[in-house]
Amino acid sequence: MGEAMVAFTWVDARFQAPVEDSPFHTWTTAAGTAWAIFYRSGADYLLRFPGLADFQIGSNGCWVRCWSVPDVSDDTVQHLYLNQVVPLALSRQHRLVLHGSAVEIADAAVVFLGQSGAGKSTLAASFATNGYRMLSDDGVLLEYCQDAYQVRPSHPSIRLWADSQAALFGRHARLAPPVQYTDKARILADERAVFCPQARSLQRIYLLGDGTAKSPVFWPVTARDALIELxxxxxxxxxxxxxxLAFHFERLTALANQPFFFRLDYPRRFERLAPVRAAILKHIQR
Amino acid sequence: MKLADKVTIPANVMARQVDEETVILDLRGGAYYGLNDIGTRVWQLLIEGKTPMEVCDSMMEEFDVSREELEKDVLTLLNELECSQLIFRA
Structure with a gap:
């Protein structure tokens, strides 16, 4: 997703020396440990994933340099770079990247947003393994061009937990090598999970619910709630x-005022994904 | 929060009119708050740098409400915004 818009250099392996300055932002895991620590480095940024790698991001988001911690695999570094660093670098290029998944349906893009674990990737993968094409997973790059929003295609892979992988692919998934910080598998595109290599016009953004609905249910979202979710x-x-921040907010407000947004909830059962897909297809035609 | 306090709005907190409501959002942390007409006017006056006391002085000329009720409502709102870290005491 947009990785061609960022110049990447892997510099060297080195241990992570303490950083003198205080971080300006931190991402934490559910357990409360630091997952990513953000520092300023002159006009640039230093993004540290403790125990894994440091990434220096240029002030304009156009280049990234990486120092991996010794014994961290190249695949781990690549995975971190694609999933975490590229979206952040693109945001400094004034591009809008959402944490979600997107599929192509009837030549248009349908995006799924939600909390981690809400089922975005699984739902998108269920479309990809049933005659539709993936556009992106984990990061959705949205561009506003000629009075329309477009979803750009991403790196052709999907990240799934083992149960989703087994349910949707069986033993036939084409897997990227495992990485050291997550048990999620990265499934590469092939004839079972086809990727769409072209940008598609945005048609819907579904905000996934918590899985308590007994059958697929949709309800409209106010612009105010859409903005909060964005x-x-x-x-x-x-x-x-x-x-x-003002630029980002204006852009999100403009998007929130579009008629794309709906909430969607459905039971999180693999055997119930077919009726969920059917319900989404019917809803899109309204 | 007291009426004489000075209030600071962090740079990462912004407000926009969405539908018929003003939404205040912390673009960094994700906290948000919806304001009705009176809350919107309080926010506009805070952005101008007015203290809570000065906000009430201005609004007494604009709204048909008792001073006591207005002060109570303004302080309630400001305390909620402070709890959400959308404003701070300077």
Whole structure:
């Protein structure tokens, strides 16, 4: 997803020396440990994944340099870079990246947003393994061009937990090598999970619910609620510069006022994904 | 929060009119708050740098409400915004 828009250099392996300055932002895991620590490095940024790698991101988001911790695999570094660093770098290029998944349906893009574990990737993969094409997973790059929003295609892979992988692919998934910080598998595109290599016009953004619905249910979302969800699910590296924040906010507000947004909830059962897909297809035609 | 306090709005907190409501959002942390007409006017006056006391002074000329009720409502709102870390005491 947009990785061609960022110049990447793997510099060297080195241990992570303490950083003198205080971080300006931190991502934490559910257990409360630091997952990613954000520092300023002159006009640039240093993004540290403790025990894994440091990434220096240029102030304009156009280049990234990486120092991996010794014994961290190249696949781990690549996975971190694609899933975590590229979206943040793109945000400094004033691009809008949402934390979600997207599929192509009837030549248009349908996006799924939600909390981690809500089922975005599984739902998108269920379309990809049933005659539709994936556009992106984990990061959705949205562009506004000629009075329309477009979803750009991403790196052709999907990240799934073992149970989703087994349910949707059996033993036939084409897997990327495992990485050291997650048990999620990265499934590469092939004839079982086809990727769409072209951008598609945005048609729907579904905000996934918590799985308590007994059957697929849709309900409209106000612009106010859409804006709140977009703030929660958009990547943003620079979280302090007022002009950057104002630009980001204006863009999210413009998107929130579009008629794309619906909430969707459905039971999280693999055997019930077919009727969920059918319900989504019917809803899109309304 | 007291009426004489000075209030600071962090740079990462912004407000926009969405539908018929003003939404205040912390673009960094994700906290949000919806404001009705009176809350929107309080927010506009805070952005101008007014203290809570000055906010009430201005709004007494604009709204048909008792001073006591207005002060109570303004302080309630400001305390909620402070709890959500959308404003701070300077």
């Amino acid at each position: 703030v929660k699910h958009s990547f943003m590296l620079e979280v302090e510069a007022p002009e950057m």
